[in-house]
Amino acid sequence: MGMRIGLGFDSHAFKADVPLVIGGLKIDHPEGLAGHSDGDLLLHAITDALLGAVSAGDIGTFFPPTDPKWKGTDSTVFLKTALEEVALAGYKIVNLDCVLIMHRPKIVPIAEKMRERVADLLGIDMKDVSLKGKTPEGLPQDGTAVAHVVVLLESITIPDEHKHLTLHAEAPLDADIDGVVGELVRDTHDISALGRKVPAFDPGDDLT
Incomplete structure (x- = not known):
């Protein structure tokens, strides 16, 4: 069984009169x-970790910051795209470890609720999501929040009925393919508008 590791990082400055959203949690x-x-640095870091684990680029590959239509977008859209890339590559999430670094707000009091929200968005068990809140001791980061994420993926064994479909069908139906992808991400999404862009990776793109 194949395993892959992805590393994600993001940082944002705090700004007045802007809603605070971290991990899909207001x-x-x-x-x-x-x-x-929406500035959700945790979902951005998770998204980049997932995309990196399957060599699919980063958030900027799919949602360039130069495109005004993504202004203010809910970051769960980015996460769904990453999950689709992971599923299409034939992998599923084993677990992820997240670190949030900021002076305030304090993460520990809301960590369990945030873990629950992240697990729900990823379609995995809460026990497979680790979240740690740290303060930047000795570092001049009063006005900044930083997120680090590591994710572990494992390859998926295709069920026998789908192997049979591949071997014996002249051409699999779209409905059959959608069903397989839906099982892998635990939720069927319309990926027609969210698929991979061409070229697939541009290191010059940066959502932040």
Whole structure:
């Protein structure tokens, strides 16, 4: 069984009069995080970790910050695209380890709720999501939040009925293919508008 590891990183500056969203969770705080989208640095880091694990580029590959249509976008859209890339590559999530670094708000009091939200978005068990809150001791990061994420993937064994379909069908139906992808990500998504762009990777793109 094949295993793959992905590493994700993101950072955003705090900004007044902006809603604070971290891990898909709206947090009551006087400042939010500045960014082209909703500034959800944890989902951005998870997205990049997933895409990196299957060599699919990064967020900027699919959602360039130069494109105004992604302004203020809910970052769950980015995450769904990454999950689709992972499924199409034939992998599933084993677990992920996340670190959030910021002076405030304090992450520990809301860590369990955030883990639950992230697990729900990824379609995995909460026990497979680790989340740690740290303060940047000795570092001048009062106005910045940083996220690090490591994800482990494993290859998927295709069920026998789908192997039979591949071997004996002249051409698999679209419905059959959609069903397989839906099983892999635990939720069927319309990927027609969210698929891989060409070229697949441009290191010059950066969502932040």
